[in-house]
Amino acid sequence: MAVYETEGGRTAAISITYTVLGVLPLFLISAQAVSLQREFGFDTAHLGLAVSICFTASAIAANVLSRLVPRIGPSAGFRLSALLSLTALLWMIIVASRWWHLALALVLCGIANATSQVASNVALAGGVDRRRQGLAFGAKQAAVPLASLTAGLMLPLVGIVAGWRAAFVGTAVIVAVAVAYDPGVTADRAKRERSSPARPTALLVMLALAGLLGGTVGNSLPAFTVDSAAERGIGESAAGVILAVGSATSVLVRLAVGWLADRRRSTGLTELSALMALGLVSFVFLAASEGHDLVYAVAIVAGFAGAWGWQGLIYSAAVHTHPGMSAAATGFILSTIYLGHVFGPMTIGLVAEHSSFTRAWVVACGALALATAAALRARWLGRPEHARSYSPANDPVGS
Numbered sequence: 001m002a003v004y005e006t007e008g009g010r011t012a013a014i015s016i017t018y019t020v021l022g023v024l025p026l027f028l029i030s031a032q033a034v035s036l037q038r039e040f041g042f043d044t045a046h047l048g049l050a051v052s053i054c055f056t057a058s059a060i061a062a063n064v065l066s067r068l069v070p071r072i073g074p075s076a077g078f079r080l081s082a083l084l085s086l087t088a089l090l091w092m093i094i095v096a097s098r099w100w101h102l103a104l105a106l107v108l109c110g111i112a113n114a115t116s117q118v119a120s121n122v123a124l125a126g127g128v129d130r131r132r133q134g135l136a137f138g139a140k141q142a143a144v145p146l147a148s149l150t151a152g153l154m155l156p157l158v159g160i161v162a163g164w165r166a167a168f169v170g171t172a173v174i175v176a177v178a179v180a181y182d183p184g185v186t187a188d189r190a191k192r193e194r195s196s197p198a199r200p201t202a203l204l205v206m207l208a209l210a211g212l213l214g215g216t217v218g219n220s221l222p223a224f225t226v227d228s229a230a231e232r233g234i235g236e237s238a239a240g241v242i243l244a245v246g247s248a249t250s251v252l253v254r255l256a257v258g259w260l261a262d263r264r265r266s267t268g269l270t271e272l273s274a275l276m277a278l279g280l281v282s283f284v285f286l287a288a289s290e291g292h293d294l295v296y297a298v299a300i301v302a303g304f305a306g307a308w309g310w311q312g313l314i315y316s317a318a319v320h321t322h323p324g325m326s327a328a329a330t331g332f333i334l335s336t337i338y339l340g341h342v343f344g345p346m347t348i349g350l351v352a353e354h355s356s357f358t359r360a361w362v363v364a365c366g367a368l369a370l371a372t373a374a375a376l377r378a379r380w381l382g383r384p385e386h387a388r389s390y391s392p393a394n395d396p397v398g399s
Contacts, residue, residue, distance in 0.1 A: 011127035012136045014183045015120035018078040019143040021178050022116025025088045025109040026054055027147050028171055029102065032164040039164075042099040048349075050103045052342050057110030058117075059338035065118045066331025074126075075183045077119030082178040084112035089172040093165055114338075118331050125319045125326035131262055133319060138258025138312030142251045203321055204329055206378035207272075208336040211314050213371035214276060215337040216344025217283070217364045218308035222247065223345045225300055228357040234293060242297050246304035253309030261316065268317035269379040275313065276375045278306030280368040287361035307368060311337075321382055 029036065033047055069077040088108035095101055120140050128136045200208070225246065229239035257275065261268040282302035289296040314337075318329040344367075351360040 008128040008132060008136070011123050012132075012139060014078065015123050015136075015140050016143045018081055018116045018178065018183070019120050019140055020147045021085055021175050022081045023109070023113045023144060023147045024171060024175070025085050025092070026051070026106060026113065028089075028167060029092075029106065029109075032167060035164040036102065040097065040099055040102065042102075046099050048345075050099070050106050052346065053103050054106035054110040054113075055338045055341040057107045058114040059335045059342065061111045061114040062118060062331045062335035062338065065115055066327045066334075069115070069118045069122055070327045074119045074123035077115055077122070078183050079179055079181075081112045081116035081119060082175055084108050084115060086172060086175045086179055088112065089168050089175060093168050093172065114334065117334055118327055121315055121319070121330040121334075122327045125330075130320070131265070134258035134261035134266070134268055134313070134316045135255065136258070137316040137319075138254040138256075141312035141315070142254045144311075145247055145251050200332055201322065203378050203381040204318065204332060206374045206381060207314060207318055208333045210272070210276060210371045210374040210378060211333050211337040212340045213367045213374065214279065214307060214310060215340025216347065216367050217279065217303075217371075218311075218344075219341045220345045220348040220364065221300070221303055221308055224348060224352065224357070224360075228352070228360075229296075231352075231357055232293060232296065234296075242300055246301045249301050250304040250308045253305045254312045257309060258312050258316065261313065267320040267382055268313040269321070269375070269382045272310050272313045272317055273372065273375040273379050275306045275310040276368065276372040279303060279308075279310075280306070280365060280372050282306050283361055283365045283368055287358055287365055290358055307364075317378070317382075 030047075030051070037043065037047065065077070072080075085108075088105040091101070091105050091108070096105065121137075124133060124136045124140065222243065225243045226239040229242060234242075253275070257271045258268075260266075261271050264270075279302075282299050282305075285295055286299035286303060289299055314333060315330050318333055319326045322329040348360045348364065351363050
């Protein structure tokens with residue numbers, strides 16, 4: 001058992017590392033956006049479009065990769081992800097001079113991100129003790145804000161001093177080492193994954209729907225926290241503090257709820273439903289916070305916890321309830337969540353632009369209400385008396 005736990009810890013550490021590297025070019029481009037806009041001559045709308053293209057590429061690639069990764073193994077998947085990230089970085093360093101060059105780099109980044117996510121899901125499902133998987137998936141998803149933090153630090157430390165290309169060169173060196181390194185993740189149980197996934201089970205459809213609707217809101221929070229604060233007359237510095245506290249809360253919640261699910265020997269479905277409900281309540285208060293800045297700040301932080309703290313849980317729940325098909329299950333959920341990432345900020349932004357953030361938060365409440373209902377339905381389907389529905393051969397949707 002001690003040997004297994006040691007190997008599981010190593011698998012988790014490698015999964016976290018390659019998850020960071022898979023998404024790092026996206027956050028690096030976002031962090032250096034001002035310099036890139038000035039040099040390439042594009043506006044904020046084109047930057048938003050490029051980011052949407054990135055997540056669209058991730059959504060499309062996720063289902064394909066859920067078939068490929070079980071065949072080649074998680075180690076090869078990690079190195080493929082790093083190679084795609086390195087290609088995107090080198091493209092930016094050597095070729096990029098126009099907006100469409102940046103968009104192409106983000107397509108590569110989107111595929112790299114999906115590859116690292118699927119590979120890490122397979123590795124964690126097959127190489128980490130089931131009793132530790134909630135925390136492992138939570139830590140892996142907490143790596144995404146860590147990538148954002150890393151990219152943000154590159155701006156003052158390198159980008160402003162030596163230019164944006166220097167920041168990309170430094171990152172490319174790190175990623176090149178990851179390409180050359182063999183992670184050696186065996187994940188024996190992952191070798192028995194189905195490379196041709198069955199049709200989605202009813203439970204998986206509900207999880208994916210919860211992820212799609214929850215992702216439309218959760219991904220909008222970091223995008224619009226500062227803008228919505230400015231609309232209320234809150235200063236930029238104070239808005240930045242709210243954003244930082246909210247982001248840190250999201251990281252801590254992803255770790256804490258994963259640990260709690262492990263401690264309770266839970267599939268994570270109960271905790272997922274509770275977080276979705278917390279997100280809904282927080283956005284109700286957010287929509288009703290006009291004239292109450294303290295209520296607004298607390299609601300934003302609670303929103304980061306509830307509406308954006310569930311990502312590790314949803315993958316852990318999919319793996320626990322669909323043994324033997326973790327790549328197929330998490331790939332299906334991943335693709336739907338990324339669709340929410342594409343359309344959510346776009347919708348919230350349009351409503352806020354043409355009406356107000358108060359009405360945008362009302363729209364978010366509707367999405368979170370449906371997400372909570374889907375999570376509760378998944379919890380009901382995950383009860384022991386419905387355990388047979390986990391098997392694609394017996395499930396009414398999969399048959």
